[in-house]
Amino acid sequence: MSHETLSIILFVTFVAATLAITVWASRNTKDATDFYAGGRAFSGAQNGLAIGGDYMSAASFLGIAGLIALYGYDGFLYSIGFLVAWLVALLLIAELMRNSGRFTMADVLAFRMSPRPVRTAAGVSTIVVSIFYLLAQMVGAGALVSLLFGFDSEFAKGATIAMVGVLMIVYVVFGGMKGTTWVQIVKACLLMTGAALIVVLVLAESGFNLSSLLNDAAQQSGKGDAFLEPGLRYGTEEQGLSGKLDLISLGLALVLGTAGLPHILIRFYTVPTARDARKSVMWGIGIIGVFYLFSLVLGFGAAALVGSEEIAAENAAGNTAAPQLAERVGELVFGSAGGTILLAVIAAVAFATILAVVSGLTLASSSSFSHDLYAHVFRRGKATERDEVRVARISAFVIGAVAIVLGIYAQRLNVAFLVALAFAVAASGNLPAIIYSLFWKRFNTAGAVSAIYGGLGSAIFLVAFSPVVSGSEKALFTDSDWSWFPLSNPGIISIPFGFLCGFVGAFLSKEYNAEKYAEIEVRSLTGAGAEVASKH
Amino acid sequence: MSVDKNASGTVYERFQSTTEFQDLRRRVRSFAFPMTAAFLAWYLLYVVLSGWARGFMGKELGPFNVALYFGLLQFVSTFGIAWLYSRRAERRLDPLAKQIREAIEAEEAKAEEDVR
Numbered sequence: 001m002s003h004e005t006l007s008i009i010l011f012v013t014f015v016a017a018t019l020a021i022t023v024w025a026s027r028n029t030k031d032a033t034d035f036y037a038g039g040r041a042f043s044g045a046q047n048g049l050a051i052g053g054d055y056m057s058a059a060s061f062l063g064i065a066g067l068i069a070l071y072g073y074d075g076f077l078y079s080i081g082f083l084v085a086w087l088v089a090l091l092l093i094a095e096l097m098r099n100s101g102r103f104t105m106a107d108v109l110a111f112r113m114s115p116r117p118v119r120t121a122a123g124v125s126t127i128v129v130s131i132f133y134l135l136a137q138m139v140g141a142g143a144l145v146s147l148l149f150g151f152d153s154e155f156a157k158g159a160t161i162a163m164v165g166v167l168m169i170v171y172v173v174f175g176g177m178k179g180t181t182w183v184q185i186v187k188a189c190l191l192m193t194g195a196a197l198i199v200v201l202v203l204a205e206s207g208f209n210l211s212s213l214l215n216d217a218a219q220q221s222g223k224g225d226a227f228l229e230p231g232l233r234y235g236t237e238e239q240g241l242s243g244k245l246d247l248i249s250l251g252l253a254l255v256l257g258t259a260g261l262p263h264i265l266i267r268f269y270t271v272p273t274a275r276d277a278r279k280s281v282m283w284g285i286g287i288i289g290v291f292y293l294f295s296l297v298l299g300f301g302a303a304a305l306v307g308s309e310e311i312a313a314e315n316a317a318g319n320t321a322a323p324q325l326a327e328r329v330g331e332l333v334f335g336s337a338g339g340t341i342l343l344a345v346i347a348a349v350a351f352a353t354i355l356a357v358v359s360g361l362t363l364a365s366s367s368s369f370s371h372d373l374y375a376h377v378f379r380r381g382k383a384t385e386r387d388e389v390r391v392a393r394i395s396a397f398v399i400g401a402v403a404i405v406l407g408i409y410a411q412r413l414n415v416a417f418l419v420a421l422a423f424a425v426a427a428s429g430n431l432p433a434i435i436y437s438l439f440w441k442r443f444n445t446a447g448a449v450s451a452i453y454g455g456l457g458s459a460i461f462l463v464a465f466s467p468v469v470s471g472s473e474k475a476l477f478t479d480s481d482w483s484w485f486p487l488s489n490p491g492i493i494s495i496p497f498g499f500l501c502g503f504v505g506a507f508l509s510k511e512y513n514a515e516k517y518a519e520i521e522v523r524s525l526t527g528a529g530a531e532v533a534s535k536h
Numbered sequence: 537m538s539v540d541k542n543a544s545g546t547v548y549e550r551f552q553s554t555t556e557f558q559d560l561r562r563r564v565r566s567f568a569f570p571m572t573a574a575f576l577a578w579y580l581l582y583v584v585l586s587g588w589a590r591g592f593m594g595k596e597l598g599p600f601n602v603a604l605y606f607g608l609l610q611f612v613s614t615f616g617i618a619w620l621y622s623r624r625a626e627r628r629l630d631p632l633a634k635q636i637r638e639a640i641e642a643e644e645a646k647a648e649e650d651v652r
Contacts, residue, residue, distance in 0.1 A: 073603055077586055080610045084579045087617055091568040095625075211599035229594040229603050230586035244587040251583040255576070278625060285618050289611055439565075519548040525560055526633045528548075528640040 003327075003344040004149050010348035014190070015167060018183045018355075022171055025179035031534070032385040035176035035392060036103035036367050037269040039534035042181060044276040048283020051267050053184025054360040055082075055258075055284070056191060056291055058140050058353050059419050064292070065325075066318025068299020069311050072217070072227035074234050075299050077247075079292035081254030086288065088259040088431075090281045095274035096438050096524040097265060102531050105265045105430065106372045109437050112516035113445040116377050118433075121452040123372035125429050126262040128456060129422045130365035131403070133263075134358055136418040138164065138407030141354045147320050148347040158408045164355055165404035171359045172366065172396040176389075180359045181270060187356035188287065194349040195294040198322075198342065201329045202301035213297070216304035227303070242486040250420065253491030257423030260430030263364035272533040298322050305329060317416070323347055362403070366396035413476055417468040417488065421459065424491045428498035429455030436502050438524060441517055443506050450505025455498025462490035547647070551640055560632045567624060575617055582606055 029035050042050070060082060067075030101107035106122035141164045142157035151157070171179050206213040214228055221227040231237065235244035258264060268277045302311060302325040314320045323346045330342030370392035375383040383391070432451040436443040463469060468488045471481030487493075523529050551557055585593055586603065593603035 073607075076604075076607050077583070080582070080607055081579075084575065084610060084614050087575050087614060088572065090618055091572055091621060214600070214604075225594065225601075228601055229590060231590050235587045247587045248580075248583055251580070255579055275625075275630060278622060282618055282622055285614065289615060293611065515546055515549060518546065518552040521561070522548045522551050522557060522636075522640070525564060526557070526637040526640065528551075528637040 001340070003340045003347070006341065006344035007148065007347040010344060011351050014186070014348060014352050015355075018171065018179075018186060021182045021186070022175035022179040025175040025182065029174075029176045029178055032103070032371075032389050033531070033534050034178060035389045036266070036371065037531075038177035038181050040270060040272050040531065041533045042270045042276075042280075044271060044279025045283050046185060047181070047267060047271050047276070047280035048287065049188045050181045050184035050270070051264065051280055051284035052287035052291065053186075053188035053191075053356050054263055054267060055288060056188070056353065057137060057357045057419075058144065058350055059136070059416075060292075060295070061191065061195075061353050062144070062319045062322050062350060063317075064295045065298040065302060066311070066315070066321040067233065068296065069302035069306070069321035069325075070308050070318040071233035072221060072223065072300075072303070073230050074232055076296055077230060077234065077251075078254070079295055081251050082258070083285070083289050083292055085255045085258035086281060086285045088256065089264070090278065090285065092435060092438070093259050093265070094268050094277045094281045097434070098268045098271065098274045098277035099527045099530045100438075100520050100524040101269060103266070103269060103371045104368045105262050105434065106368065106376075108520075109433055109448050110376070111520045112437070112513055113448055114511075115381070117445055118448045118452075119372040119376045121449045122430070122433070123368045123377070125425065125452050125456050126368035126372070127365045127399075128460075129260075129425050129430070130262055130361045130368075131399070132418040132425070133261075133422040134361040134365070134399075134403050135406055135410060136415050136422075137354055137358050137361070138403055139410050139413070139415050141351070141358075142407065142411045143319070144350055144354065147315055148323060148350070154411070157411050161407040161411065162404050164351075164358060165400050165407065167355055168359045168362050169397055169400035171355075172362045172400070173393045176392075177266075177270060177363060180363050181267075183359055184356050187352045190349050190352055192287065192291065192294075194345055195291060195298065198301075198326050198329060198346070199294045199297045201333050201342075202297055202305065202325070205305065205329060205332055206301075210297075213304055214300055217300040221303050221308045245492060246487045246489055249487050249489040249492035252495055253420060253424040253427050253489050256427035256431055256491075256495060258426075260426030260434065261422070262368060262426075262430070263360045265434075266364055266367060269531075274527050274530070298325060301325055301329070305332070323350070358403075362396050362400055365399050366392050369395040369399070414474055415476070417463070417476070420489050421463050424459045424463070424489060424494055425456050427455075427491060428459045428494040429453070431455075431495075432499040432502040436506070437520070440506075442512065443502070444509050444511040444513075446509035446511065447502045447506030451498050451502030454501025454505075455494055458497045459490045459494040462487075462494060466490070547640060547643055551636060554636075556632065556636055560629065560636060563628055563632070567621065571617060571621070575613065578613060579610065582610055 064075050064079050106119045109118040109122055138161050142161045145160040146152050218227040235247035271277050302321040305328050306324045311318055311321045326346040327339040327343040331339035370388050374391045375388045429452040433448045462485045465483050465485045466488050467483050470477045471483040595602045
């Protein structure tokens, strides 16, 4: 049996299992709390796994292993930013948000501010961030199928994107948060098991000696000791100062963006209490941390056992490093059948990964569209729960359809920068608005609206004039050049700018509601009046 | 709990000014704010050294170089801070938060009774 056939069988099994879960979840999704927040009935450990499932995208699974395999140490630098970021969520956001919000990020802002303007701003930002992220994942799915199955035709890529899109629509429309959370849990378990298996085999090949594995990797890479040091990918000496500033900018966006990503924030609503929200972040940190340690071994293992040249020949960005390593190490340990099986397993896990992440993003954006924009802005809070859930389902369908069309259209474009942009927007607009609302007495509507639009606008503006959009080989538009902003990540400017906008905006308005501030402060810290779990 | 029953304002405003709540607020902030500043500074130091101090980061210390130790220490510090926070929250924050929450709920239940 070829690895393609086996991979398809495994993937179909995953899809069948998750569809069965979705059918079960849809029978148990009765009201808005079930649809948006899974009835708030998940345990800390379950939600922690789901956090891992939502967060560890194909970009971090295939992308980071590939970065390490090609550029050595710098890929590791990337994963550290992704991990440390969780402390922001743990110390400042998770519990307070669970105590003061209901379904969306905007709930926390709308608590003590004028609801329509802040919900509009937060809804727009949620949808923009989620769609950017979603689009990058959809295009990634198309690229993955050609890498793993050798289908190079535009049609095969388009068909894959459409299939991923249809499945994610089904999960979200029928399963809501319950179904989506279980998809994340299953995916997280598969991903951790698959990665652990390869890590053990790679370590066994090197006699469980990490130091000798790293030395082999450095030798195979042809770059020697430099391969184990920072500086081959980010802020290289040829790029000069702007390259190094870009490294800082990327670091800031990674570490501050996570706690502003809407699809991550709504996970805190799926547990019964703030204490469970804390536990879920603890579990999330554990799983994500271990996974990035695994990816260190995967990346250097791929460099040592497959070789950077062979990986770069297969895919210039290194995205095939993990699957190639799976095949090689399987062959080395179990013979050629072992290689086929392991490659098939990793390919199926990669698809499960993409599917789970896009579902989380679709749920976050459709929830915000329905709960924030439809129910509170268009209907001014007069929509019934039934209406809201119906609109959320319709918008999941529409957002999914739009993502399929854009994904197919964008498949020839280089859209990898959209993930970095999503993190930058989340760090520059969403994070200041949330932090100020939770901790700053003087904050108000004008401040929240200025922070979100200021951060969102400046991040998009700077990226539009950066080398990732025009004027470089890897740009979105390679034929013309209108770039003048030298950094590919806007964070170093847009994050302080977002915080500044929120600060200045708040001072320019006299609005201040002492009664509501007392309420959010007492409620967020004590959990009094917090939403409770569903009884059924 | 010393809630001034005659004070004006909502139940939340009255509880906000209690010493218990002020104590809880101080306990939350006195850990979260300095710790956030510390881990962000520690992380930025790592990123800045990766950009500007490559000679230092490339130094061999036993089996690995400084850069790898530094990176692994970021994992250790992240796990460590998370564990410290969680232990502190269980011991110093949760019981006090529960006490205040229950007092607020009791008062709200009583207010509802009075209305009836």
